[in-house]
Structures are given as C-alpha cells and as structure tokens.
Amino acid sequence: MPIVLAILxxxxxxxxxxxxGMLLARRxxxxxxxxxxxxxxxxxxIMMGSMGRKPSETQVQQVLRQIRSAAKQADKKK
Incomplete structure (x- = not known):
C-alpha cells in the first residue's frame, strides 16, 4: 500500500x-x-504613413496611450 500512495x-x-506553472506563466x-x-x-x-499621413510625435504617443489603455480595460473585463 505505501508504494501506491507514493505513486499517487x-x-x-x-x-x-x-x-x-501554467498559471504563473500566463500571469x-x-x-x-x-x-x-x-x-x-x-x-x-509606419501605419499612419501608409494611410498618407505624416504623424507628429504627439500623435504617435497619443495612439500608443490609447492602445495601452484599451488593453488594460480589456484585461479588467476578463
């Protein structure tokens, strides 16, 4: 019986x-x-340039902030 318990x-x-490990890695x-x-x-x-726009640094940073905030909101919903 002890061998069965050890294996279990x-x-x-x-x-x-x-x-x-899976939960820790996912987090x-x-x-x-x-x-x-x-x-x-x-x-x-590059994306804004492909749409025919020359973005300013302010516009690039604004888009990045919007993307990050949307990702955080989506994470909170789950």
Missing part, C-alpha cells in the same frame, strides 16, 4: 506543479504584454 502523491504533485506573459505592447512607436508611424 507523485502524480498529484506533478499535476499541481504543472497547473501552478507573467499578460503583465509583460501590458508593460511592453507588441505595437511600438515605429509600427505606429
């Missing part, structure tokens, strides 16, 4: 570690995406 405890510990990736969004200043400039 190993399996439970492995599953617990896997679940805990860290979400925080990284909020802190460093994949869309940066150069990408915003």
């Amino acid at each position: 405890l190993i399996i439970v510990a492995a599953l617990g570690g896997l679940a805990g 860290q990736v979400k925080q990284m995406m909020l802190d460093n969004p994949p869309l940066n200043e150069d990408a915003v400039r």
